[in-house]
Amino acid sequence: MRPAHSPHGLPPWRRAVLKVGSSLLAADGAGLSTRYALGIAEFIAAAHRAGREIVLVSSGAVAAGRALVRSQPETAHGLAARQALAAIGQTSVVALWQRFFDRPVAQVLLTHDDLRNRRRYLNARATLRELLGLGALPVVNENDTVAVDELKLGDNDNLAAIVAALVDADVLMIATDIDGLFTANPRTHSDAVPVEDVPVITPAVIAMAGGAGSTVGTGGMATKVEAAGKAAAAGIPTLLFNGTRADVLRDLSVDRLCGTRFRAEGGRLHARKYWLRHTPGNGGRICVDAGAVRALHGAGASLLPSGVVAVDGDFARGDVADIVDAEGRTIARGLCQYGAVEIRRVAGRKSREIEALLGYSYGETIVHRDDLVVLEGAVSA
Template sequence: MKHTSKSSQANGLTIVIKVGTTSICDETSHFPILSNLSGLVETVLKLKSLSHRVVVVTSAAVGTGLRRLNIAEKPSKLAARQAVAAVGQGRLMALYDDLFGQFNQPVAQVLLTKNDLSDRSQYLNAVSCFDELLSMGVVPIVNENDTISTQGIRFGDNDTLAAVTAGMIKADYLFLMTDVDCLYTDNPRTNPDAQPVFLCDDVSALKDKVSVVSGGSALGTGGMITKLVAADLATAAGVATIITHGSKPGNVCKLIGTSDNDTNKPLHTKFTAKNNPMVDRKWWILHGLHTAGTIYVDAGAAKAVVTVGLRSSLFAAGIVDVQGTFNAHQAVKICLRSDEGDVMIGKGLANYSSSEIARIKRCNSSEIATVLGYVNADCVIHRDNLVRILEEQQLD
């Protein structure tokens, strides 16, 4: 299925720009970095003048709240961080509204949690809301709803949130604005031999070649590893993803639509979009739904699930174990145990609860009625509700 955004059909692009905390707030004083923010606003307006649709995913609610409350450091207690974020989010939106308002550009606040998107109807409502806002010429300003999010239902960082947003609206580009020009093979601040990575076609292979052990800033939650995760999510949905410096928002305009071989472009790392992106429903299952448990399968079932030409549903006979407590129709991981640890082969919507699966594992489909006294389905996960993340050759 070819990835085609609505904006592309109208000769414009849909672009998501994620700005990190260190691009918005001074790490020590917590004052806003107005030069960066003004540059971002000017970039967004220039993109819109070229008929592009733009969404901004913003961090810095906590940093802005710390400045407003005159608190020196981010609290360790969850409730305190949520309270600081609640104070800061209003101030942050007021800042964006004031800057965009100088040019009569309307903006909208969109606060999301992973739990909001776990329900299919809510996911589709969010997609429709984005589409309406962009059709109206509004710039949506997206952030995670830190005030009500808990650890289990958080995106965890705004890089992931930006990737999910880009996938939802079928964006053409996702820009991850950070505190370095691009991805390096190691931390360039500590290793002078670190080399820039300019182009990546395979995020999984790249993870084995670069060092991304450094975390985020004192105010932020990310780091380079979250950029790779976000790039993996976004490119799977057909979204080209670019890492570039947050203090140079004008780079966005210079990088759009240029050839990968153009040597005059600003320093950046580009992750190319997959040619065969996941269809919307399966992308939602994989990235929008909370994982409620794990089903372990034998090698035969794993091969039947991932082999091209078979792409089988998952049947009870191939299940060896189940972990976690979940109900029917919740999303679960499908894993194969190996000497090196668990290997995740996919994710899907279960037709049976964890307690039911524990009773029918290793049973043939014809035996389910005898064991349970009823039959919900002849398979535990139907192939139409199963997303494979491993290829046949990767099982060998």
Template sequence: MAKLHWKRIVVKVGSALIAPHKAGCSSHFLLGIAHFIANCRAQGCQVVLVSSGSVAAGWHRFPEVNNPNVATKKAMAAAGQADMMATWDKLFDFPSAQLLVTHGDLRDRERYISIKETIFSLLEHGLLPIINENDAVTTDKLKVGDNDNLSAMVAAAADADALIICSDVKGLYTKNPNLDPNAKLIRQVSAIDERIYQMAGGATSDVGTGGMRTKIEAAEKAISHGVETVIVDGFDPDSFHQLLKGQNPGTLFSPFEKPMQEHLHWMTHTSQAQGELIVENDFEGDFEGEHTQLTSDDVVEVKGNFSVGDTVLVRKGDGTKLAKAKSNYSSCLLNFITEQEDPDFASDVQQKTGPIISDKNIAILE
């Protein structure tokens, strides 16, 4: 790691750093992070901050509640978001801007592009974008669920050079360092495979929603877009001193040498399949060809309800996932076509309407 060679970074801060005891926001652990962000900006490096903590920050506003239900947690998020933004504002001598998103925003291509444009405009005008999931209004169907994965999606949208994920441990260990004294810190990961995931345990904090596994998931999303990713101990100010010196204080995940194209990365890691197209187990279609087509003759079953333009998963009957793709047909029309006994009917429809999926909107799944 050369000394601060990045031009644009995303920093992810979790709930345990924002409101460590659910007693309101605390700047105790945020000072070092704020100092790091200020130094990065002073050196010409643009910064986007992904900050969890709205629920934890608002928890103390509901002292009579021990086990909050979903509606109360949304109310806590609404109350805590304002406190969290106020806390960050106090730590900076430059302006910031709040951007609340849901997975529904990110998986819709038009809204995703809108988010990109907003981030770029804020950075261009010298503001610090502070992004969080809109916990006050999101539903299970529309939420990302953890800000580790959200930060990776933001890093891709922002075309960042690096993603810094703050944890409550130094990085990825061979075993849980809180339980095994022989656990060793892994300084660098060149490829993420099942062995790496097996090393990732659950959350060690009772405040946040993400554990080490979600951080590995986020790293996998980010590095496939060419974003260098570092997991560091956010509670240790020395982590940020080392980063400013170009040193690796935690676990560094090396980015792909050949990153995925932007629209394919979005379809693979951000867009959510709204339905499935099931093909025969012996299906041998070439999705990597220049003239990829999927016809109704190939599709044996249509699952889910989706509209034209929605992302669908193409898989074999045995469960093998082949690709994610943009559907040129609605599930209603596809079901109608596949139920017809006249083979010429489907052929006539597809001659007029085109292929079910097109070659420019396919992400191959391996």
């Protein structure tokens, strides 16, 4: 049977976050299954062969744990019970994915609090980027065994959108068990019409989404639309498609989507730079020399310790600080890889000396170019 949505081209992408829900991994509530996971793994492998990167956000831990503990009542949904089941099932989720790949599969457990805290945000991003650099497949899930507020409707859909922004993904892909967004729930409305392109998420679009879907997962179409909205705000488009269909996954491997595309609100870089430009700071300032000014403005470089002259204020790793020239003019703003005390200790020194001076290293840059915005008009060309 042909998918309800017609094939259409994908935006160009090199790095994607792919979210796979419990409905695809634990079909019929009987524990983890390769029934649909195999097709998804073949798509991931094809992406890897094409030189692309995938970060997988995978559900299924609670369902896997429930299948392994037969004494657990099927109706037990209390927080403590679900946390225990998640702890039991996490290893099964990673093992499921590892069986499909020769490359290493890495488990990364996060909570929303990890991503709200700027220092932990930077640590999580650095870890994920390093895993991709090593050729591993990161498998991300919420740290359900310690989360309190996160085990609720739509957790992994929204987590996937946050992870997409975290790793600067070109696209967010959400694999579900229906063909995409419809004007109404196609399971209960025979006259539902497929929606193939969503330029902007409006109240009318939100109204099209129904409530929770399967009894296995925690999210429904509403949370997928919500996640698409978060990704769009970060400049990342979202693709919603049926991960149970081998033909849809084969089309996806050749950059054709049978599903719904949610467009981004401007470019990814624009969204990030806008946030850096306008997010409140704490008064911290990093004074840099003329060479650093030229490198930041003319070459789009990162800020290195060798260009730092002085540091004003008290701020921590992950805070936003103003970067000023010798006259005190703010020329840029950025997320700091080191706190004020640390930057004072390495100011004027070479990047390779950081670890010797501090006893540890978060990297060679004080502010990475991806975390920095040059203020227009602050520096002459």
